[in-house]
Each structure stands twice: as C-alpha cells, then as structure tokens.
Amino acid sequence: MKYLDEYRDGDIAAKIVAEMRRIQTRPWVLMEVCGGQTHSIVKNGIDQLLPEGVELVHGPGCPVCVTPLEMIDKAHAIARLPDVIFCSFGDMLRVPGSDGDLFTIKSSGGDVRIVYSPLDCIKIARANPAKQIVFFAIGFETTAPANAMLAWRAFEEKITNVSLLVSHVLVPPALEAILASPENRVQGFLGPGHVCAVMGYGEYLPISARYKAPIVVTGFEPLDILEGTLMTVKQLEEGRAVVENQYSRILNQTGNLPAQQLIAKVFEVSDRKWRGIGNIPRSGYRLRAEFAAHDAEKLFDVAEIATLEPEICISGEILRGIRKPHDCPAFGTLCNPQHPLGATMVSAEGACAAYYAYGRHLKPRSADALHRIDAVPVAAATGDRA
Amino acid sequence: MAITEETPQPEPAASPLFGSCPIPIFEHKQIVLGHGSGGKLTADLIDKIFLPAFRNPILDKLDDQAVLTIGDSRIAFTTDSFVVTPIFFPGGDIGRLAVHGTVNDLAMSGAQPLYLSAAFILEEGLHVDDLRRIVESMRAAAAAAGVQFVTGDTKVVDRGKGDQIFINTTGIGVVPPGVSISADRARPGDAILLSGYLGDHGMAIMSQREGLEFEGAIESDCASLHTLVSAMLATPSVTPDFLHCLRDPTRGGAATTLNEIAKRAGVGMLLNERAIPVRESVRGACEVLGLDPLYVANEGKLLAIVRADMAAAVLARMRAHPLGQDAAIVGEVVADHPGMVLMKTEVGGTRVLDVMFGEQLPRIC
Numbered sequence: 001m002k003y004l005d006e007y008r009d010g011d012i013a014a015k016i017v018a019e020m021r022r023i024q025t026r027p028w029v030l031m032e033v034c035g036g037q038t039h040s041i042v043k044n045g046i047d048q049l050l051p052e053g054v055e056l057v058h059g060p061g062c063p064v065c066v067t068p069l070e071m072i073d074k075a076h077a078i079a080r081l082p083d084v085i086f087c088s089f090g091d092m093l094r095v096p097g098s099d100g101d102l103f104t105i106k107s108s109g110g111d112v113r114i115v116y117s118p119l120d121c122i123k124i125a126r127a128n129p130a131k132q133i134v135f136f137a138i139g140f141e142t143t144a145p146a147n148a149m150l151a152w153r154a155f156e157e158k159i160t161n162v163s164l165l166v167s168h169v170l171v172p173p174a175l176e177a178i179l180a181s182p183e184n185r186v187q188g189f190l191g192p193g194h195v196c197a198v199m200g201y202g203e204y205l206p207i208s209a210r211y212k213a214p215i216v217v218t219g220f221e222p223l224d225i226l227e228g229t230l231m232t233v234k235q236l237e238e239g240r241a242v243v244e245n246q247y248s249r250i251l252n253q254t255g256n257l258p259a260q261q262l263i264a265k266v267f268e269v270s271d272r273k274w275r276g277i278g279n280i281p282r283s284g285y286r287l288r289a290e291f292a293a294h295d296a297e298k299l300f301d302v303a304e305i306a307t308l309e310p311e312i313c314i315s316g317e318i319l320r321g322i323r324k325p326h327d328c329p330a331f332g333t334l335c336n337p338q339h340p341l342g343a344t345m346v347s348a349e350g351a352c353a354a355y356y357a358y359g360r361h362l363k364p365r366s367a368d369a370l371h372r373i374d375a376v377p378v379a380a381a382t383g384d385r386a
Numbered sequence: 387m388a389i390t391e392e393t394p395q396p397e398p399a400a401s402p403l404f405g406s407c408p409i410p411i412f413e414h415k416q417i418v419l420g421h422g423s424g425g426k427l428t429a430d431l432i433d434k435i436f437l438p439a440f441r442n443p444i445l446d447k448l449d450d451q452a453v454l455t456i457g458d459s460r461i462a463f464t465t466d467s468f469v470v471t472p473i474f475f476p477g478g479d480i481g482r483l484a485v486h487g488t489v490n491d492l493a494m495s496g497a498q499p500l501y502l503s504a505a506f507i508l509e510e511g512l513h514v515d516d517l518r519r520i521v522e523s524m525r526a527a528a529a530a531a532g533v534q535f536v537t538g539d540t541k542v543v544d545r546g547k548g549d550q551i552f553i554n555t556t557g558i559g560v561v562p563p564g565v566s567i568s569a570d571r572a573r574p575g576d577a578i579l580l581s582g583y584l585g586d587h588g589m590a591i592m593s594q595r596e597g598l599e600f601e602g603a604i605e606s607d608c609a610s611l612h613t614l615v616s617a618m619l620a621t622p623s624v625t626p627d628f629l630h631c632l633r634d635p636t637r638g639g640a641a642t643t644l645n646e647i648a649k650r651a652g653v654g655m656l657l658n659e660r661a662i663p664v665r666e667s668v669r670g671a672c673e674v675l676g677l678d679p680l681y682v683a684n685e686g687k688l689l690a691i692v693r694a695d696m697a698a699a700v701l702a703r704m705r706a707h708p709l710g711q712d713a714a715i716v717g718e719v720v721a722d723h724p725g726m727v728l729m730k731t732e733v734g735g736t737r738v739l740d741v742m743f744g745e746q747l748p749r750i751c
Contacts, residue, residue, distance in 0.1 A: 001669050010734040045735015107416040222733040338426050358737035
C-alpha cells in the first residue's frame with residue numbers, strides 16, 4: 001500500500017538494526033510514549049529485532065488505559081440512565097468499571113453506541129431530541145481537537161441535548177512525572193507522533209533539557225520506530241539530549257495551529273487523575289466554564305462517585321515503564337483481554353493486551369538485564385558522556 | 387461451530403489476592419454481542435452451555451458440519467442463521483449469504499451439497515418488495531450452486547422484536563468415498579493454502595454499515611465454494627486423502643479459524659505475512675479503522691491444510707478455478723508451539739495470532 005509499504009521493508013529494517021548494533025556500547029532503556037507505537041512494536045515483532053541491551057518499555061500513551069476507574073464508573077452511571085444515549089470510541093466499551101463494562105450496560109438495555117467521530121453525536125442528537133446524548137471525551141492531545149469541535153458546535157448551534165464527559169490527559173506532564181520519579185529507568189523517549197502532529201514538539205524542548213533525556217518524536221510504522229530508536233540510541237551514545245523529529249513527513253515544531261486554537265477556546269488545563277498513576281497536577285483538560293451546559297459531570301449527579309483500583313494490577317507501574325506485563329502475577333491468567341483487570345489489558349494499544357496478543361510466546365527479554373540497568377542511575381547514565 | 391481451549395478462570399471470590407478490590411468481570415450474566423462474534427466468548431457458550439447439554443461423539447468433533455453415516459452413505463449436515471445488517475450490501479444480500487454460508491459449511495467436509503431448508507423470521511413492517519428481492523437472490527444463488535430448497539418455515543414477530551429479517555438455512559450433502567477432511571487431521575509439515583484475498587466481506591459490510599467510503603469500492607466475496615473444493619479433490623494423487631482440513635474463515639477471520647485447527651490437531655502453525663493476499667482497499671480500510679484483516683470475516687474463501695508434497699499441485703488447481711485465482715501458500719503446520727499460530731511479519735519479527743476475543747473494536751487513535 002502506497003505510503004505504508006515503504007515503511008515496512010524488512011531489508012531496510014535489518015540495515016537500521018545493524019547500524020544500531022554498530023554504535024551501541026552499553027545497554028539503554030527507551031520508552032515509546034504512544035499506545036499506537038506499542039501496538040506497532042508488538043504487532044510487527046520489532047522488539048525482537050532490536051540488539052540485546054536496547055530495551056523498549058511501554059509508556060502511558062494509551063488513552064483508554066490511563067482513564068481512571070472513577071471516571072469509568074461515572075460513565076457507566078450515566079450510560080445506565082434511561083433517557084441517555086451514551087456514545088464512545090470503540091475500545092472504551094470493554095474497559096471494566098467496578099461493576100461491568102459498557103457492553104454489559106448495553107446488554108441490560110442501556111443505549112450505548114460506538115462512534116467513529118465525536119461529531120456523529122450531533123446527528124444522533126438531532127435524530128433523538130427527547131434524549132440526552134453524552135459523549136465520553138477521552139484521549140490525549142490527539143483526540144482533543146475533534147472532541148473540542150463537538151463541544152464548540154453544540155454550543156454554537158445551541159444543541160441542548162449534547163454533553164461531554166471529559167477525561168482528557170496531556171503527554172508532557174506525564175513525561176515529567178516519569179522522569180522525576182526516583183524509580184525511573186527510562187533514559188530516552190520515542191516521542192508521540194500523533195500528539196505532536198497537533199501540538200508540535202516545542203513543549204518537549206525544556207523537558208529534554210531539564211532531565212538530559214533525548215526525545216525523538218517518532219511515527220508508527222516499523223521503520224519509523226526503528227529509525228526513532230536508532231536516533232535515540234545515537235544521542236545517548238554521543239551524550240547528547242535534544243529533541244529530534246523522526247516524523248518530519250507529518251509534523252513540525254509548531255504543530256496544527258487552528259486545532260490548538262480550537263482546543264484553547266473549549267478546554268482549559270486542569271489537574272487529572274491517571275489510572276494506575278494517580279493525580280498529576282495540570283496534566284489534563286476540562287471544559288471551560290462557558291461550556292457548563294455541555295459538561296456531563298455538571299449535568300448528571302456523578303460527583304459522589306469515587307473508586308479505588310484493584311491492588312493486584314500493576315498497570316500503573318507498566319504505564320511508567322518500571323515493570324513489564326510479564327512481571328505481573330495476573331498476566332495471562334487472572335487477567336487477559338477477555339477479562340481485563342486493568343486498563344492496559346483492555347485496549348489493543350495497551351501494553352498488556354499487546355503483549356498478550358502478539359508476544360505471549362516469548363520469554364521476557366532477560367530479566368537480569370533489567371537489574372543491570374537499574375544499577376545505573378539515569379542522571380549518571382546520560383550525564384557521564386556529556 | 388468453533389471451540390477453543392481456555393485456561394480455567396479461578397473464582398474471583400476464592401482468590402486471596404483480591405481482598406477488598408473491586409472485582410472485575412469474570413462472567414457475563416447476560417448475553418453480550420461478543421458471544422456471537424465467533425471468538426472466545428462464542429467458544430465459551432458452546433463449551434459451558436451447549437456441549438454439556440447435547441454432548442455426543444458426532445457433535446464433539448465440532449467441525450462446521452456433522453458427517454453422518456446412514457446405510458452406505460456419508461451425509462454432511464449443517465445449519466446456520468443469518469442476521470446481517472444491512473440486509474443489502476455491496477456484493478450480496480442476506481439471502482445470497484444464507485445460501486452460500488450453508489453450502490460452504492457442507493463443502494468444507496468435501497461434500498456435494500444437495501438440499502437446503504429455509505426458515506424466515508420476518509419483522510412486522512418489512513417491505514414485501516425487499517423480501518421478494520431477497521428470495522429471488524436466494525433462488526439464483528441456489529440455482530448457481532446446484533442445490534434445491536425442499537422445505538421451509540415462516541414466522542412474523544412484532545415491530546421492534548427483530549431486525550427486518552432473519553434467515554436460517556439447513557443443508558445436507560453427500561461426502562464422496564475416500565474423502566476424509568477434519569480439523570484434527572493437520573500434521574506438522576503440511577502446507578497452509580488460502581484461496582484468495584482476505585477480509586472483503588467484513589469490510590464491505592462495515593463500510594456500508596458505518597457509511598464509510600473508501601477509494602475503490604469493497605465488495606463482499608460471498609460465493610459457494612463446493613466446485614472449488616471438487617477441483618482441489620480432483621488433483622491427481624496416489625492416495626485420495628492429501629487434503630487434510632478445509633475451513634471457510636467466516637466470523638473471527640482467518641486467524642481464529644487457524645487457531646481452532648491448531649488446537650484441535652495439537653499442532654503449531656507458522657504463517658508468512660508477506661504471502662497473505664489482502665486487497666489494497668481492504669488493507670486501507672483496516673488501517674483507517676484500526677482493524678486487522680486477519681480477523682475480518684470472509685464469505686467466499688477457504689483455508690486448506692494439504693500434505694506438503696501435494697501443495698504445489700493443489701495450488702495450481704485452485705488458481706485455475708475462478709474462485710481460487712489469487713490462491714497462495716501462506717504458511718506451514720509445525721510441531722513447535724502446539725495450539726499456537728505464529729506469523730513471520732513483513733519487517734522480519736514474529737507475532738502470535740490469537741483467537742479473536744469478542745467483537746473487533748475500532749481503536750481510538
């Protein structure tokens with residue numbers, strides 16, 4: 001397929017890996033930030049192509065995975081109401097709340113619909129004037145413009161029966177939270193291509209500089225990921241830590257300005273809880289006060305809902321790159337995609353689901369390598385060559 | 387019918403690991419759509435509800451059809467219900483599907499399909515012209531396949547209690563002497579053959595259902611495969627049983643079908659992604675929607691497990707048939723990793739192809 005096959009060529013892949021092997025002198029731990037990248041890595045078996053000692057750990061960039069249980073319970077409470085049509089992106093339907101998932105609610109009579117675009121809610125609202133249409137607006141900066149457009153149009157066109165249950169999160173604060181953690185093992189990042197297509201990569205410059213961590217904004221095809229990995233390893237080997245753009249065919253430093261303006265009109269930055277990670281200050285969006293009439297959290301009585309998360313599930317540590325799915329006692333046994341315990345098992349983009357679906361036949365890549373790398377503090381690892 | 391083995395789930399309440407945590411969903415108390423997806427949830431229903439009630443040696447084989455010995459004849463017998471929405475789609479309609487689906491289930495035993503029944507469940511309000519069009523389509527499909535409808539039934543339900551029209555068809559056919567095709571006959575060394583492009587039917591339905599338009603219209607591959615099977619069985623050979631298994635990868639797609647065979651036969655499989663034919667338009671649509679063509683339904687394709695030394699000859703026969711022009715050898719049966727299907731990816735890695743769990747869900751981004 002044009003524009004895709006070029007980025008899946010096995011011979012070029014082998015050349016990139018050979019170059020990585022040539023320049024690599026020591027083990028490195030990199031994190032791919034995006035769920036789409038994790039999916040591509042396991043679907044294409046890229047982690048097995050990498051040289052021993054170049055380890056990719058999976059980041060917090062799966063939007064379904066980081067939506068807190070509490071918010072999912074709120075969504076379920078709303079979706080159960082008789083006069084509500086609850087609309088959501090598809091993979092959210094299987095995420096378990098404290099009691100069932102959206103599929104269960106649908107089978108009990110709730111009107112739950114999968115939409116491909118948030119704007120489908122406008123059509124549904126016009127066709128069902130007596131119903132309240134609630135859209136579960138989740139995701140990173142990538143989905144924010146389309147979600148913002150729904151709120152904007154509902155507001156402008158005075159469509160009173162459309163509201164959004166917003167659980168939007170932002171990548172840069174999550175990267176900072178990972179880098180600032182004393183347990184952090186991650187030395188360099190494959191930055192989130194789709195997110196940067198909207199926001200540009202300017203906001204990553206200070207993060208890279210402050211934590212001396214290379215960030216290479218990377219695409220999603222196998223060769224994108226291999227090239228992004230090579231660029232990151234090269235920076236680490238050379239003792240550099242800057243932001244580079246592997247995905248220049250799609251994005252630049254500025255990003256999509258009209259999309260950013262729309263986001264700014266509709267949303268404001270707020271504190272957000274992340275599933276498995278906890279509260280991160282100024283790490284998400286909420287609707288601005290002008291849009292209160294379209295804010296599902298204000299329209300429906302869900303403020304009291306507060307939920308604790310299963311203790312066995314280590315999705316929080318997986319999302320921060322501290323542990324891998326194979327480290328979880330429930331992985332593949334108590335927890336599988338049919339019965340997910342934590343959200344990293346739910347979405348195809350979640351690290352656990354990706355491992356289960358595509359990499360289950362493989363033993364974890366040498367557990368002792370993990371400890372070897374652990375012995376080298378991040379600051380020293382990036383600083384000793386600077 | 388399909389079945390997969392599954393690790394028994396410990397009772398959540400009995401697990402000391404859980405303490406006071408919120409208990410996730412281990413068992414659905416009600417039927418969810420995923421129970422009809424042809425994936426793990428469907429297998430679960432068969433395993434836990436249907437098999438314990440109906441168990442017998444013929445049913446236990448869980449092939450797509452039962453093969454019954456009556457007198458000197460071996461009769462293939464199968465049934466299938468059709469509930470597709472929309473009822474008319476590019477490349478076919480629910481009536482055509484109801485003929486081909488049942489004919490194919492018979493054909494996958496090597497049988498010559500002979501007679502069909504048709505049962506209609508009509509929703510109050512269905513346009514008679516639509517019904518006429520569907521029935522005409524069934525007549526044409528049956529004539530082309532050389533089968534006759536010999537019995538039937540009609541019921542009408544209140545508006546809102548059905549979705550325009552549901553059709554059940556049952557079919558019987560005769561299995562020729564010497565032919566022995568069953569999922570448990572796959573052996574290490576066998577070649578895996580696919581009769582053509584994957585995913586056409588599922589993506590045709592999905593693009594129609596969601597009102598999505600892709601460059602190059604995608605049409606359902608809906609077709610009766612028994613003449614292709616006859617052509618394959620007629621490949622000259624010293625012994626007639628070189629054709630070990632046949633399956634049409636409908637719901638759950640090729641990946642789920644191959645998993646079922648691997649588990650039934652206790653063998654592993656290794657596919658080669660580069661060899662698997664998928665149309666550009668289908669690949670594109672799957673990329674856009676975040677779906678995997680290996681899990682998308684087909685209605686006119688078959689997967690064949692063939693003795694390795696006969697693979698090239700069978701492939702040549704398939705390619706000479708109109709429904710097998712794009713056939714390819716897509717992998718081999720191996721002794722390693724029994725019960726598991728692996729695939730060598732285009733870029734040179736390896737991935738597991740698992741059974742589909744429930745519905746394939748479009749990804750958020």
